[in-house]
Amino acid sequence: MKLTREEVARVALLARLRLTPDQASALTDQLDHILVYMDKLNQIDTANVEPFSHALDSAHALRSDKVTNRPNADALLANAPDRDETFFKVPKILE
Amino acid sequence: MNLTALTIHEASDKLRRREISSVELTAAVFERIAATDDKVRAYLTLAHDQAIEQAKSADEQLKSSANPAPLLGIPIAVKDNFLTLGLRTTCASKILGDFIPPYNGTTVERLLSAGAVIVGKTNLDEFAMGSSAENSAFFPTRNPWNLDRIPGGSSGGSAAAVAADQCIAAVGTDTGGSIRQPAACCGIVGMKPTYGRVSRYGIIAFASSMDQVGPMTKDVRDSALLLQTLAGHDPADSTSSHLPVPDYSAALTGNLKSLRVGVPKEYFISGMQPEVEHAARQAVRELENAGALVAEISLPRTEYAVAVYYIVATAEASSNLARYDGMRFGYRADAKDLTETYMISRAEGFGAEVKRRIMLGTYVLSAGYYDAYYLKAQRVRTLIKNDFAEAFKQCDVIVTPTAPTTAFKIGEKTQDPLQMYLSDIYTISINLAGLPAISLPCGFDGDGMPIGLQIIGNHFDESTVLRTAHAYEQATEWHKQKPKL
Numbered sequence: 408m409k410l411t412r413e414e415v416a417r418v419a420l421l422a423r424l425r426l427t428p429d430q431a432s433a434l435t436d437q438l439d440h441i442l443v444y445m446d447k448l449n450q451i452d453t454a455n456v457e458p459f460s461h462a463l464d465s466a467h468a469l470r471s472d473k474v475t476n477r478p479n480a481d482a483l484l485a486n487a488p489d490r491d492e493t494f495f496k497v498p499k500i501l502e
Numbered sequence: 503m504n505l506t507a508l509t510i511h512e513a514s515d516k517l518r519r520r521e522i523s524s525v526e527l528t529a530a531v532f533e534r535i536a537a538t539d540d541k542v543r544a545y546l547t548l549a550h551d552q553a554i555e556q557a558k559s560a561d562e563q564l565k566s567s568a569n570p571a572p573l574l575g576i577p578i579a580v581k582d583n584f585l586t587l588g589l590r591t592t593c594a595s596k597i598l599g600d601f602i603p604p605y606n607g608t609t610v611e612r613l614l615s616a617g618a619v620i621v622g623k624t625n626l627d628e629f630a631m632g633s634s635a636e637n638s639a640f641f642p643t644r645n646p647w648n649l650d651r652i653p654g655g656s657s658g659g660s661a662a663a664v665a666a667d668q669c670i671a672a673v674g675t676d677t678g679g680s681i682r683q684p685a686a687c688c689g690i691v692g693m694k695p696t697y698g699r700v701s702r703y704g705i706i707a708f709a710s711s712m713d714q715v716g717p718m719t720k721d722v723r724d725s726a727l728l729l730q731t732l733a734g735h736d737p738a739d740s741t742s743s744h745l746p747v748p749d750y751s752a753a754l755t756g757n758l759k760s761l762r763v764g765v766p767k768e769y770f771i772s773g774m775q776p777e778v779e780h781a782a783r784q785a786v787r788e789l790e791n792a793g794a795l796v797a798e799i800s801l802p803r804t805e806y807a808v809a810v811y812y813i814v815a816t817a818e819a820s821s822n823l824a825r826y827d828g829m830r831f832g833y834r835a836d837a838k839d840l841t842e843t844y845m846i847s848r849a850e851g852f853g854a855e856v857k858r859r860i861m862l863g864t865y866v867l868s869a870g871y872y873d874a875y876y877l878k879a880q881r882v883r884t885l886i887k888n889d890f891a892e893a894f895k896q897c898d899v900i901v902t903p904t905a906p907t908t909a910f911k912i913g914e915k916t917q918d919p920l921q922m923y924l925s926d927i928y929t930i931s932i933n934l935a936g937l938p939a940i941s942l943p944c945g946f947d948g949d950g951m952p953i954g955l956q957i958i959g960n961h962f963d964e965s966t967v968l969r970t971a972h973a974y975e976q977a978t979e980w981h982k983q984k985p986k987l
Contacts, residue, residue: 415861422820422864423827424857425845434861441862441920445809448878451885458880459887459934461711461741468740482604488834497829498840 410439505530506667507984510724513670514572517564524557524564524575527670528619531577535621535668538987543643544653544663546582547590548622553577556619563617572727574617579669581660582623583630583706584715586610589620593706594628594638597826597851599833607704608736609673609715616731621669624659628853629823630680630708632656633925634915637855642912645687646985647951651909654684660718661688666987671728672718677709678811679904679929681716682941686904686954689943689983691725691971692718696962697936698743700729701736707822709815710741712933721981722942722972726750729964745962753965754972759793761970764897768804769928774906781945781953782903785974789901792973799897801889806882807931808923813866813879814934820863826851858919887935894960899970902928904941904954928956938964940971943980952980 415435419426426434480493489496505527508516516522532550539545560575567574580586583593585603587610592598606614613620627637635643635658643658645651646666653662657674661684664672674681676694685692693716700715707713717728733747765786770779790796828834828847835846852860866875893900905928915922932939937958944955955974959967975981 410865414865418861418865418868421868422860423824423841423844423848424852424860425842425849426857430857434858437858437919438862438865441812441923442865444920445813445875448806448809448813448882451803451806451882453878453881453885456881456884458877459711459883460880470737479604485604486599486601486831488599488828488832495830498837498843500840 408439409442410435506534508670509720510572510576510671510727513576514570514574517575518570520564524560524619525554527575528553528557528577531621531669538666538668541644541649541987542646542662542666542668543641544624544659544666544668545579545622546592546594546625546640546659549589549620552589553619553621560617560619571616573613573731575619576670577619577621578613579621579624579660579663579672580610581626581657581672581674583626583675584610584673585704585706586620586623589623591623594626594640595851595853595856596639597833597848598831601831605704608701608738609732610704612731613673624663624672626659627656627855629706629819629856630656630675630677631819631855631859633679633683633922634912635659636912636916637853639853644912645909646987647689648909648949650911651951652687652912654687654909656680657684657692657718661685661690661692664688664690664718664720665985667984671720671724673715673728673732674718675705676714676716676933677712678815678933679926681718682904682929682939682954682956683926685718685941686952687909689952689980689985690718690720691722691940691942691981692716693725693729693940694932694938695729695733695964696743696938698741699938699962699964700732701739701742703736703738709818710822711818712815722940722968722975723751723754725940726754726968743962748965750965750968753969755969756973756976758789758970758973761789761794761899762897763789763794763796764799764893764900765796766799766801766804766893766900766902768801769902771906774903775908775947777947778903778905778907778953782901782955785944785955786901788974788977789970792977797896799893799900801893801931803882803886803889804931807886807934808927810879810882810886810934811926811930812862812923813875814883816859816863817867817876818863820860820867823856823860855919883934886931890931890935890937898966900958902956902958904928904956908947908949908951908953932958937961938967940967942971942975944978945980
């Protein structure tokens with residue numbers, strides 16, 4: 408086994424995903440199976456190879472720091488699960 | 503006259519001559535949907551009233567236009583991972599709830615500016631993660647050629663809608679094959695342009711270094727017409743290219759003399775369906791008959807592509823899907839504190855395949871594993887890109903089958919995720935390298951299921967890809983066959 412139940416639990420917390428015990432068990436098996444397959448990449452020597460960064464090798468696109476969009480708070484808040492005037496209302500962040 | 507069977511160029515011609523109106527054409531499309539979508543299930547949302555309004559507006563413009571733009575008045579279907587202003591967008595997931603986008607993405611804006619009529623939003627695998635449309639949170643779409651088979655994925659709804667004449671053409675997205683493979687399954691033309699050719703602004707992001715928008719059409723001429731409208735620099739997408747957009751229709755010369763065609767030996771493997779191999783090799787002979795110079799080539803790192811893709815794409819996806827947290831939009835679960843809200847909203851909102859990929863992506867990026875997996879995969883990705891660069895020194899296009907098999911049965915590959923991933927073997931490298939590629943029909947198997955041929959070009963050489971595809975299509979006419987629904 409490459410992957411333990413404890414590691415799956417650690418990763419689930421990082422990903423903010425609540426898993427049932429059955430889901431955690433199934434995922435452990437499936438991900439382990441997939442990670443074993445990924446081992447084939449170790450057959451290739453990549454010692455002198457640069458990691459891929461961008462398909463186009465193009466220069467970074469920058470623009471001047473000017474506001475170009477119109478204020479649109481109502482439209483942007485329209486999908487909010489909870490709102491208070493121009494604020495998104497969310498659960499308490501600081502204890 | 504069967505209006506819904508028309509292509510973009512045929513319909514545009516009739517609209518220009520005032521033989522038909524956009525309202526008639528649009529109404530015919532909605533009638534066709536009503537008559538067939540209980541079986542095909544291509545659409546998630548229909549925009550009937552808006553579409554008729556757009557059609558009326560197009561008809562007004564057609565009155566005063568001697569030379570209308572090719573998309574004016576043409577009903578187009580849009581995959582439901584494109585943001586459409588005022589029209590519910592789900593990404594085939596529960597986690598977006600009843601999300602109504604506050605803006606149109608660039609592709610949708612360009613379609614509307616060109617006068618197209620938006621018919622509705624088509625089904626997909628949730629968050630574009632899948633090869634069969636079975637991962638939709640709502641229902642699977644069915645292949646119009648055989649309703650027990652998958653339409654392919656993730657753009658399965660768009661592919662099925664085009665094949666079933668439930669639209670004149672459609673747009674989809676392709677990250678690992680999601681336009682090309684469903685095009686092959688459904689016997690239509692699907693093209694993924696070069697990375698950066700078409701704006702990604704307003705596409706719900708899956709893997710940002712690979713996602714691309716592309717046309718899904720009934721023939722290659724339509725593909726060129728639709729790509730012309732979509733392509734071009736967008737200041738809102740910092741990865742979009744400044745390179746000028748050539749006249750793609752002008753590239754359809756029919757001339758393949760001295761075209762150098764490479765056929766990679768690694769794409770003809772044991773386990774592929776014999777009829778697929780036979781059809782692809784026959785297609786290569788057709789290209790030779792037309793004057794092309796064919797040579798066997800090698801893409802040595804092909805066998806590593808699936809492993810590289812499922813590390814890099816899942817890593818990017820885990821990052822892109824972090825925004826679905828129940829705070830500013832979409833589904834928010836009732837929970838006791840902030841962390842619980844995140845964990846339960848995402849657990850309840852995401853489907854199994856999405857969760858699997860988020861977990862895999864998070865793992866390969868996490869401390870202790872980043873170098874061994876993500877960095878390693880990105881180095882092998884450079885090698886895969888180099889394989890293609892070497893090949894394009896001696897060829898103009900590379901020709902392969904699009905998929906190792908024709909469309910499989912619904913439910914056949916859902917037990918083993920890895921089996922499903924391996925079916926992407928022929929399309930995936932192209933996304934890793936950022937190259938343009940098209941899939942078009944090249945035959946049928948013994949069960950009457952379509953077989954797709956893939957033509958791959960060098961970066962920003964969509965013109966040669968389209969020229970090759972068009973010449974083959976016109977010589978063989980597979981595209982004229984339609985499913986009996």
